Amino acid sequence: MKISFTLNGKSTEVDVAPDRRVVDLLREDLRLTGTKEGCGAGECGACTILVNGESRLSCLMLAAQLEGRCVTTIEGIGEEGRLHPVQEAFIECGAVQCGFCSPGMVISAVDLLGRDPNPGRGEIRRGLSGNLCRCTGYVKIVDAVETAARRMNAASDVKPDAGEKERVVPGAPGQGQRR
Amino acid sequence: MRNVFQPESLPELWRVFEAHPGASVCAGGTDLLVKMRSAMMNPESIACVDRIPDLRGITTEEGGMLRIGACATHGQIVSDPAVRRMFPILVRAVENLGSPPIRNMGTIGGNICTASPAGDTLPPLYALGAEIELRCKAAQRRMLLKDFISGPGKTCLRQGEILASVRLKPPEGYYNNIQHFEKVGQRNALACSIASLAALLQVASDGVVLKAALAWGSVAPVVMTCPDAEKELIGKPLTSETLRRAAAAARQCANPISDVRADRDYRLEVLGNLLMRLLEVAPESAPARDY
Ligand SMILES: Cc1cc2nc3c(=O)[nH]c(=O)nc-3n(C[C@H](O)[C@H](O)[C@H](O)COP(=O)(O)OP(=O)(O)OC[C@H]3O[C@@H](n4cnc5c(N)ncnc54)[C@H](O)[C@@H]3O)c2cc1C
Numbered sequence: 001m002k003i004s005f006t007l008n009g010k011s012t013e014v015d016v017a018p019d020r021r022v023v024d025l026l027r028e029d030l031r032l033t034g035t036k037e038g039c040g041a042g043e044c045g046a047c048t049i050l051v052n053g054e055s056r057l058s059c060l061m062l063a064a065q066l067e068g069r070c071v072t073t074i075e076g077i078g079e080e081g082r083l084h085p086v087q088e089a090f091i092e093c094g095a096v097q098c099g100f101c102s103p104g105m106v107i108s109a110v111d112l113l114g115r116d117p118n119p120g121r122g123e124i125r126r127g128l129s130g131n132l133c134r135c136t137g138y139v140k141i142v143d144a145v146e147t148a149a150r151r152m153n154a155a156s157d158v159k160p161d162a163g164e165k166e167r168v169v170p171g172a173p174g175q176g177q178r179r
Numbered sequence: 180m181r182n183v184f185q186p187e188s189l190p191e192l193w194r195v196f197e198a199h200p201g202a203s204v205c206a207g208g209t210d211l212l213v214k215m216r217s218a219m220m221n222p223e224s225i226a227c228v229d230r231i232p233d234l235r236g237i238t239t240e241e242g243g244m245l246r247i248g249a250c251a252t253h254g255q256i257v258s259d260p261a262v263r264r265m266f267p268i269l270v271r272a273v274e275n276l277g278s279p280p281i282r283n284m285g286t287i288g289g290n291i292c293t294a295s296p297a298g299d300t301l302p303p304l305y306a307l308g309a310e311i312e313l314r315c316k317a318a319q320r321r322m323l324l325k326d327f328i329s330g331p332g333k334t335c336l337r338q339g340e341i342l343a344s345v346r347l348k349p350p351e352g353y354y355n356n357i358q359h360f361e362k363v364g365q366r367n368a369l370a371c372s373i374a375s376l377a378a379l380l381q382v383a384s385d386g387v388v389l390k391a392a393l394a395w396g397s398v399a400p401v402v403m404t405c406p407d408a409e410k411e412l413i414g415k416p417l418t419s420e421t422l423r424r425a426a427a428a429a430r431q432c433a434n435p436i437s438d439v440r441a442d443r444d445y446r447l448e449v450l451g452n453l454l455m456r457l458l459e460v461a462p463e464s465a466p467a468r469d470y
Pocket residue numbers: 041042043203204205206207208209210211212213228249250275276277278281284285286287288289290291292293297298299300336340341342343369370371372
């Protein structure tokens with residue numbers, strides 16, 4: 001069956017059995033091995049991807065379900081040659097040991113920060129509660145997400161002044177009091 | 180290889196059912212795909228229903244009834260303003276169901292049709308007297324949820340029929356109500372319940388209970404309701420003495436099993452103790468008066 005979807009920003013067409021699990025399509029057929037399979041049953045979060053911007057488990061999705069949808073895997077989280085702030089923070093904070101849980105953790109953290117740019121440690125733990133890590137003890141993972149949130153907020157605070165797309169027309173309604 | 184169909188309307192779904200009577204419905208797939216993997220199910224083909232607009236969305240209908248489409252995900256339910264305002268009891272049950280990705284995928288309709296004694300949406304829906312809407316090509320029928328679920332994993336869904344929506348009436352005089360849900364599991368996230376309680380109380384300003392609806396999960400083959408325990412509460416002040424008597428009545432009524440998660444005696448102890456929490460729960464703060 002032919003399936004068309006957007007994968008990490010690129011339109012993609014695959015010819016695959018409709019009931020192939022998405023994790024197998026990604027890892028075996030498309031060789032995107034960043035996404036991991038731990039349990040294959042929804043319990044560990046290693047296979048987490050974003051579908052239309054929301055975290056989902058690729059071990060519990062069938063290839064046909066991707067038709068027309070937008071998929072982001074860990075390979076598409078950052079930009080070419082530039083890591084996502086969550087990935088950077090994971091490295092800096094020592095949030096990665098064996099690394100098997102990391103792709104899923106990073107995706108879940110990105111999903112969380114999209115919904116809640118300013119989570120407390122409790123909210124971070126809740127946001128990552130579908131992802132198991134057998135190495136780190138979680139503390140450094142939570143540190144990393146906190147650090148990433150702080151940086152991403154700082155970056156978005158300065159954005160309106162930095163971009164040339166945003167021209168401030170002096171005296172235009174609602175723009176005078178910015179900052 | 181199985182075929183996977185993705186009908187975008189109910190008429191398209193009926194055509195799939197006609198051509199493939201053995202097709203299994205898949206909403207979020209969080210129960211179905213786990214069962215297929217462990218070979219508990221092996222459907223000939225799969226009909227994904229999550230793209231059908233009639234099965235989606237959360238809307239308020241005439242008369243104030245809330246309609247939750249069967250394919251509404253747990254995540255959508257938790258963040259819906261009308262659900263949050265009127266049914267905190269449901270929000271409390273759903274916000275701890277599974278994990279964030281499970282809540283993004285799993286649906287209320289899937290939770291109901293799985294009919295697990297541990298299904299977390301079921302106790303609040305029983306306490307609220309939820310009604311469900313079933314559809315097939317030729318007809319539509321409605322019934323109370325408690326009449327739909329007939330045993331563990333068993334419902335009266337007919338061949339070629341689907342669950343279309345759940346309908347909830349805001350609890351009467353829900354101003355100053357207690358809407359409580361608590362689940363006891365082995366840990367906070369991704370835990371199947373050992374016992375859970377949904378409690379809906381209307382309490383007068385002098386502290387006397389006017390109405391009570393109680394429903395327990397995981398302590399019987401289906402959700403347990405217990406009119407005897409409710410009777411112990413109604414007309415009495417909400418004190419620890421009253422709750423202890425209700426707990427004793429509930430233990431009389433329950434028939435829990437021992438399983439990998441907990442044994443029978445533990446469940447009996449906990450299902451009564453869960454009631455004692457009602458002493459600590461503050462009534463819902465005033466909802467908008469214009470309601
Ligand atoms: C890791 C994990 C953790 C979980 N934790 C919890 C938990 O804490 N609490 C809990 O209650 N559940 C839990 N579950 C179970 C599951 O996620 C929920 O029951 C969920 O609500 C199922 O919804 P779904 O849409 O994914 O169902 P699906 O898997 O799509 O469907 C389940 C069944 O219902 C049928 N069905 C679905 N929708 C319809 C419809 N509209 N009409 C007719 N039939 C239909 C399907 O044919 C199938 O047999 C967990 C599951 C996993 C994998």
